[in-house]
Amino acid sequence: MKISVIGTGYVGLCTGVGFAIKGHNVICVDIDEKKIKMINSGKSPIYEPLLDGYLKKVLKEKRFEATKDIDYAIKKTDISFISVGTPSRPDGSIDLRYIEQASKDIGNALKNKNDYHIVVVKSTVLPGTTENVVKKNIEKFSLKKAGKDFGLAMNPEFLREGKALEDFSNPDRIVIGGFDKKSTNFIEKLYEKFDAPILKTDIKTAEMIKYASNAFLAAKISLINEIGNICKKLGIDTYEVAKGIGYDKRIGDKFLNSGIGYGGSCFPKDVKALISKAKEIGYDPKILKDVISVNEKQPFMILDILKKYLPNLKGKKIALLGLAFKPDTDDIREAPSIKIIEKLLEEKAVITAYDPKAMNNMKSIFPKIMYAENPKHALKGADACLILTEWDEFKNLTEKDFSIMKNKIIIEGRRVLDKKKVKNFEGVCW
Numbered sequence: 001m002k003i004s005v006i007g008t009g010y011v012g013l014c015t016g017v018g019f020a021i022k023g024h025n026v027i028c029v030d031i032d033e034k035k036i037k038m039i040n041s042g043k044s045p046i047y048e049p050l051l052d053g054y055l056k057k058v059l060k061e062k063r064f065e066a067t068k069d070i071d072y073a074i075k076k077t078d079i080s081f082i083s084v085g086t087p088s089r090p091d092g093s094i095d096l097r098y099i100e101q102a103s104k105d106i107g108n109a110l111k112n113k114n115d116y117h118i119v120v121v122k123s124t125v126l127p128g129t130t131e132n133v134v135k136k137n138i139e140k141f142s143l144k145k146a147g148k149d150f151g152l153a154m155n156p157e158f159l160r161e162g163k164a165l166e167d168f169s170n171p172d173r174i175v176i177g178g179f180d181k182k183s184t185n186f187i188e189k190l191y192e193k194f195d196a197p198i199l200k201t202d203i204k205t206a207e208m209i210k211y212a213s214n215a216f217l218a219a220k221i222s223l224i225n226e227i228g229n230i231c232k233k234l235g236i237d238t239y240e241v242a243k244g245i246g247y248d249k250r251i252g253d254k255f256l257n258s259g260i261g262y263g264g265s266c267f268p269k270d271v272k273a274l275i276s277k278a279k280e281i282g283y284d285p286k287i288l289k290d291v292i293s294v295n296e297k298q299p300f301m302i303l304d305i306l307k308k309y310l311p312n313l314k315g316k317k318i319a320l321l322g323l324a325f326k327p328d329t330d331d332i333r334e335a336p337s338i339k340i341i342e343k344l345l346e347e348k349a350v351i352t353a354y355d356p357k358a359m360n361n362m363k364s365i366f367p368k369i370m371y372a373e374n375p376k377h378a379l380k381g382a383d384a385c386l387i388l389t390e391w392d393e394f395k396n397l398t399e400k401d402f403s404i405m406k407n408k409i410i411i412e413g414r415r416v417l418d419k420k421k422v423k424n425f426e427g428v429c430w
């Protein structure tokens with residue numbers, strides 16, 4: 001099939017390249033000229049394992065291109081995915097300006113197209129948005145009718161950063177919220193080569209499934225962090241407890257890693273947006289609010305432990321290992337490391353940070369802290385070390401690597417060090 005994808009963030013680009021790998025012809029559209037040039041030269045604007053290699057492959061095989069020209073993309077394809085960002089406003093509600101813009105642009109482009117075309121919302125949007133914003137804008141600007149002249153659907157993404165292409169190819173499930181049977185069947189055909197259950201729903205159920213998934217996962221993390229905070233005070237290793245409960249099939253053994261809390265481009269904004277929607281319709285979502293409040297405090301737990309050793313941080317050299325919100329990405333959106341750096345700077349600590357991929361992004365927020373070329377460089381002469389992302393690279397650190405610190409105070413915010421290789425370190429919840 002011929003597919004266009006509007007918005008080349010990590011979701012749009014991975015979806016586009018993913019469909020091209022499966023043999024479809026894909027045109028990715030973005031308003032950012034720089035991104036388009038990079039993508040067409042075979043270089044991904046974001047770090048995502050496997051992406052560069054596959055991008056080069058599908059470009060070479062002429063099954064993929066990127067453009068700024070949405071009219072061209074709509075004309076040349078049968079189906080368009082909207083995957084522009086849906087950030088939070090300062091009050092936590094969803095900011096739909098990019099969705100509004102993309103649906104107007106699609107509407108304008110569809111005005112000049114005679115053939116049937118399907119528009120699919122991939123971005124995470126609150127129940128009602130596809131029908132009340134996207135459909136409305138497309139109809140207004142194209143002068144056409146959904147169901148009659150064009151198809152419409154919502155097909156949420158469940159791609160984890162760092163594993164996006166794997167998740168694209170091996171999804172746990174595919175959710176299709178169709179406006180009508182024709183749209184649903186068309187999209188079902190698109191996914192016929194995937195080995196996953198397909199759930200067909202109406203549009204607003206599909207929209208809600210995405211929020212409910214992220215709310216559940218975020219809640220699971222806050223709950224294990226809360227258990228972890230209690231375990232820490234009782235001298236119990238939370239990870240042993242997590243293993244013990246994970247065997248219970250009703251709980252499951254995934255997503256039970258306690259630490260400094262969840263970050264990223266999805267959980268924080270999606271839980272906030274769901275709370276904001278619930279309030280708008282007169283419901284007070286108590287658990288969801290607590291999911292956030294546990295998560296907001298969690299990064300500071302590591303600083304409380306640090307202060308046990310160094311009550312006054314002024315002038316103390318702190319080595320930070322890991323900045324990205326999770327490993328295998330250069331993304332620092334809502335990363336717990338940001339809150340930790342802010343607090344350390346407030347207390348006048350001297351920071352040297354190292355991350356294998358995320359330092360350039362962090363430099364735009366904190367241009368004045370020091371950045372190291374490798375872990376050893378960050379650790380040299382440090383008064384303490386905080387580990388904030390569980391990069392594989394840190395798993396190999398040994399006692400010898402830490403011996404160049406001034407004081408060997410090591411605190412893990414994510415479970416990563418090997419007890420056989422490093423002595424005397426502690427974890428935020430263990």
Ligand code: UDX
Pocket residue numbers: 006007008009010011012029030031032035083084085086098101102122123124125265266
């Ligand atoms: C995505 C989803 O869209 C979001 O809803 C989901 O919850 C998380 O993942 P992400 O891929 O991280 O967001 O988006 P972002 O990195 O913000 O990229 C969006 C892209 O769309 C940008 O490259 C931007 O330039 C582009 N864009 C935005 C357009 O091409 N057209 C527009 O009108 C607006």
Ligand code: UDX
Pocket residue numbers: 157158159160161162217221254255256257258259260261262263264265266267325326
């Ligand atoms: C998430 C969802 O998993 C994905 O389905 C959705 O579509 C986009 O949002 P992502 O944010 O890329 O993906 O990463 P994820 O692996 O879910 O981790 C999110 C955050 O939770 C990270 O900061 C991670 O460190 C944290 N986390 C995850 C924990 O603290 N403990 C865990 O057990 C798992």
